[in-house]
Amino acid sequence: MQREVRERVMAEIEEYLGSDSTAMAPEVMRNPVAEYVDPSRLAQEQELFRRTPIVIGHGARCAEPRSFFTEDAAGVPVLVVRQGDGSLKAFLNVCRHRGAKVELDDCGRRANFSCPYHAWSYRIDGSLRRVSYDDCFGDPGDAAAGLVELPVEERHGLVWVLLTPGAEIDVAPYLGGLDAELATYGLDQYVVERDTLLRANLNWKIVVDGFLETYHIKFLHTRSIGPYIRTNLTPFEGFGPHGRMVGVRDSYEPEVRGRSVDEVDCLPHVAVIYQLFPNTVLVWQADHFEAWLVFPEGDDPARSVARVQLLAPHPTRDDAEQRMWDRNWKILMQTVLEEDFPVGETMQRGFRAGAQSHLTFGRNEPALQHFHRSLAEAMGPTPTRG
Ligand code: FES
Numbered sequence: 001m002q003r004e005v006r007e008r009v010m011a012e013i014e015e016y017l018g019s020d021s022t023a024m025a026p027e028v029m030r031n032p033v034a035e036y037v038d039p040s041r042l043a044q045e046q047e048l049f050r051r052t053p054i055v056i057g058h059g060a061r062c063a064e065p066r067s068f069f070t071e072d073a074a075g076v077p078v079l080v081v082r083q084g085d086g087s088l089k090a091f092l093n094v095c096r097h098r099g100a101k102v103e104l105d106d107c108g109r110r111a112n113f114s115c116p117y118h119a120w121s122y123r124i125d126g127s128l129r130r131v132s133y134d135d136c137f138g139d140p141g142d143a144a145a146g147l148v149e150l151p152v153e154e155r156h157g158l159v160w161v162l163l164t165p166g167a168e169i170d171v172a173p174y175l176g177g178l179d180a181e182l183a184t185y186g187l188d189q190y191v192v193e194r195d196t197l198l199r200a201n202l203n204w205k206i207v208v209d210g211f212l213e214t215y216h217i218k219f220l221h222t223r224s225i226g227p228y229i230r231t232n233l234t235p236f237e238g239f240g241p242h243g244r245m246v247g248v249r250d251s252y253e254p255e256v257r258g259r260s261v262d263e264v265d266c267l268p269h270v271a272v273i274y275q276l277f278p279n280t281v282l283v284w285q286a287d288h289f290e291a292w293l294v295f296p297e298g299d300d301p302a303r304s305v306a307r308v309q310l311l312a313p314h315p316t317r318d319d320a321e322q323r324m325w326d327r328n329w330k331i332l333m334q335t336v337l338e339e340d341f342p343v344g345e346t347m348q349r350g351f352r353a354g355a356q357s358h359l360t361f362g363r364n365e366p367a368l369q370h371f372h373r374s375l376a377e378a379m380g381p382t383p384t385r386g
């Protein structure tokens with residue numbers, strides 16, 4: 001975070017600490033429940049995912065030549081492979097013979113990729129290497145072109161793809177004002193310390209929404225992060241469809257309050273939540289990042305799947321660091337699996353019960369308002385009922 005940004009954020013936190021308030025939108029906002037339950041809305045979102053650069057992981061997951069990872073990004077199977085020259089290529093993970101998924105493993109390293117069905121094989125650059133019984137098979141036609149390539153770019157250490165073959169990807173202008181800010185963290189030097197896939201019976205946006213306000217912290221998270229993160233005190237700034245929120249840690253008042261940007265680095269005493277439109281949440285956690293890549297699962301608006309990665313600034317050096325990451329990961333999983341997801345699943349069921357046609361986002365929830373306004377701008381308004 002640049003010096004002038006830290007200075008602005010510190011001034012804002014100072015003001016909120018003095019007045020026990022937070023960044024506020026001009027009005028409350030009503031958001032249709034249909035956004036979370038309507039299959040036609042999900043179809044629109046899946047189309048949005050296909051025309052928007054999206055993050056599918058950190059590049060350190062495939063650091064070595066010939067290493068790879070796979071991801072089902074909003075239902076689109078993707079294979080990302082590190083090439084011999086250090087660059088990345090991304091492909092639809094779909095065999096050109098009859099469409100089976102070519103690489104089934106989550107990540108690993110391969111000399112070539114071999115389809116499990118009839119063992120057609122592909123080189124790491126996606127070209128078709130071998131057709132089994134090719135003397136008998138005949139001309140493979142356009143399947144000879146190999147795996148279908150997707151536009152891919154590695155920026156700030158993150159792997160961005162565009163799920164539309166042949167399209168152009170250019171992440172810097174897409175990030176706009178956030179691009180220079182993200183560059184200050186040196187995320188390209190980070191490693192993937194933990195990685196997991198979480199499934200839940202709730203709409204993917206409930207997962208994202210959970211990051212976009214600190215209003216619930218001390219109420220829902222009494223047993224986890226509640227004592228450490230200040231409730232209802234959050235600077236917010238929008239950057240096009242993206243946004244940045246700042247959460248204040250318990251160490252902020254004793255260590256930072258009343259001091260200038262040149263006297264103290266505020267970053268160890270805050271949590272910075274970057275909402276990267278539409279479905280990525282990147283959280284600065286004082287000494288590491290969490291990346292949340294949240295996707296709808298299948299065609300059911302009430303199911304989602306999230307890839308969660310703990311990104312560390314360097315490989316673990318000793319047992320003490322290992323224990324620290326274990327602790328961090330445990331708190332994160334506890335917070336999400338025992339607190340955020342269960343309450344989110346009650347919301348999803350509540351929507352089905354038809355209690356209301358809209359949710360209300362308060363003036364103290366400007367990041368939530370911004371996210372849903374950005375979605376509405378990108379796709380048009382949600383159909384409403386009642
Ligand atoms: S579907 Fe892949 S080899 Fe047949």
Ligand SMILES: [Fe+2]
Binds near residue numbers: 210216340
């Ligand atoms: Fe939460």
